[in-house]
Amino acid sequence: MIKKSKLRGEFFMQGDIACAEGAIAAGCRFFGGYPITPASEIAERMAYRLPLVDGAFIQYEDEIASMAGIIGASWAGAKPMTATSGPGISLMNENIGLGMMMETPCVVINVQRGSPSTGLPTSWGQADMMQARWGSHGDYGSISLSPNSPQEFFDLTIVAFNYAEKYRLPVFVVTDAVVGHMTEKVVIPPVEELDIIDRKYTNKKPADYRPYDPDDDLIPPFAKAGDGYRYHSTGLTHDERGYPVMSEECQRRCAKRLVDKIKKNADDIIITEEHDIEDADVVVVSYGISSRTVIPAMEKAKEKGVKVGFLRLVTVWPFPEKQIRELSKQIKGFVVVELNLGQVVLEVERCAAKHAETKLVGHPGGGMHKMDDIVNAILEVANEQ
Amino acid sequence: MSNKKQHILEHPMDDLLRMDRIPHIWCPGCGLGSDVAAFADGLKRAEVDFDKVAVVSGIGCTGRVAGYIKLDSYHTTHGRAIPFATGLKLANRDLTVVVFSGDGDLFAIGGNHLIHAARRNLDINVICVNNFIYGMTGGQNAPTTPLGAYSSTAPFGNYEAPFNLVGITAAAGANYVARWTTVQARRLSQSIATAAKKKGFCFIEVVSPCATVFARKNKGGTGLDLMKEFRNRTVIDHKADPTQIPLTMDDEIVCGEFVNREDPTFWENVQNGIKDQVEKNADWEKIQSEKNKRLYKKTLKYEGSRDIG
Structure with a gap:
């Protein structure tokens, strides 16, 4: 029967579709979205797939509703997702804050375009990187993953669901129109072989349950609507019972835990890929599609005798501060390659400030970095006294 | 302490209220207390399983309702209670989902969501408390403020034509549309019970007194004076055309159950739509794999098997 159907095997697949298949494989059963180029294919695929696996698809009236809707669906126990591009994220940001405050597991896909x-x-383009981190008002920890191929778009969508469920927050997959619209080989393993994490449900009786009483890992166990817990959840500053409390002390406890739960678990969340980092003089830092222009540039710089390594950020937020700090003590400098005019480079600069130089190879989007620009930046950093 | 407690009788609504959050934040003379009591009474009349009822509110005075009702309750962002409730309902179709919010929340900032939820005939109930003004923020103009009424952002009298809430919702496609004032508490709770049992989008407007800002700015007296005025101005007419009964400063307040139809809901339409498709696509996985193999072969021939790093 189709209801059990999940794809498996080797496919020649578009990035957006791989993302939708990743979501289905991860157990996503609710999608609320609004059409936008270049993310519409995700919604189209979900519209086709979800009704057949007993899930619900709704094309909302706008992105504001889409974000509010996936938060609602999550509280009913579904693993929900929405997909959009920059303008849509701008509209979603208020409710992304609600998702952070209510600690609601959900996944937000941002297929970035020129902006x-x-x-x-x-x-x-890749100019929504800081927006992904700081888009909604207020302090909160947040997670963003950045795939650079359709295969990784599939894989990281599953990881995003796992992080969302584990840490109870909206998780972003921040990719771009190239990865979204590119068609490549995608291998989908059997569902049994995938590592799927589900949220931690409370085992307390309704009378003892406090919806925002965290365990030692700073994550409160979940109770979904309709299970008789009759709890309250609000976007207001709240205590462990979920009741609004307008005190400084409660604000400190409430906001601080939202930041700390990601900070303290950063080592578990951060995924990076290293190439030739050991004994490198220059390390190129990049993520998403721009990371694919780095490899050939690296080879060319090596031909010219530079010891160059490459650090690819698969997890962009939380930022791998520790790794950059340690690297900065061993090398001459970093070259940051990104499709914006300087966003993630600010973080690299901050972490490397005392020890190593940082150079940006920026690009406003709508095209790709010229290989020579990257090579020249590597040479400049390598040759500086 | 313990002696004192023995003399406190249990209120019949206690099991549906968060008594540990009382006293509430609403002003003396506000209609919301009565509206919430009518809601609790309506749920009891409907004999629904309380564990399967979820209440969603937006922001504002009425937005605080979710915080006082002892059910699964969500206090969301301004204007977005309906899309939140939509997600909740579609992800668990066994729930009875009630949106309890104010006129500003549902018809100004959230107006688009309301008409689209009514158009889709989603199986949710919306109780809209209309007090003609933004109370929480101090008495600014609302999309319901009658022409000529004063508010803190209409110091010379309101010059914007207000919305007729029942008219819009009926026109947008709701299955059930009613209007009552806080005075008709029993009829209101009966309406709430009807909506709790009914499929599709149900909308109930509750014309409710705001003593602190609306009455003060418009020399309406106390909350009780407003209630008396509502009683005197109310005309019950179930046959009235909902698009023809706007609310003004002094004309009749036409109340009643204006729309009661049985159109299929959003989810019923989804189920009808995919019934045949599910069978047709039974071999979906196989079809996709074969289609994909053909496509993959073609492309390999065409591009060569270049591996990109």
């Missing part, structure tokens, strides 16, 4: 504003709808 700001309407920008380049059919073209690409």
